[in-house]
Amino acid sequence: MDTNLQEVWTKRIIAYQTSGQTMKAWCAEQELTVHQLKYWLYKDQKQTQAGSATTFRPVAVARQSPTTESLQIQVGVARIDVRLGFEPGLLRDVVAALTPLC
Numbered sequence: 001m002d003t004n005l006q007e008v009w010t011k012r013i014i015a016y017q018t019s020g021q022t023m024k025a026w027c028a029e030q031e032l033t034v035h036q037l038k039y040w041l042y043k044d045q046k047q048t049q050a051g052s053a054t055t056f057r058p059v060a061v062a063r064q065s066p067t068t069e070s071l072q073i074q075v076g077v078a079r080i081d082v083r084l085g086f087e088p089g090l091l092r093d094v095v096a097a098l099t100p101l102c
Contacts, residue, residue: 009040009043009044010044012030012032012037012040013037013040013041013044016037023037023038069083069084070082070083070084071083073091073095075095075098075099076098076099076101078098078101080094080095
């Protein structure tokens, strides 16, 4: 890609974003099409996302005793221990009841 063209559009994107105008108004003033602006905004966003680094964080895994195998589900501040043999319908109802409260 032509880096000069990229630089031109990077400046245009900044100018558009700081203008406070709608896409349509800004493009009309600049004698550009809304399609062109959307295309370059998309390319800029895609390039920005590709340049961001992925960060890994350490996770401490707590061991549970093998006799109490369960899955812990957190809905807001509420924690639910789900053990083998649970009733799916009851779990669904409890989560549905907690969701609006959390």
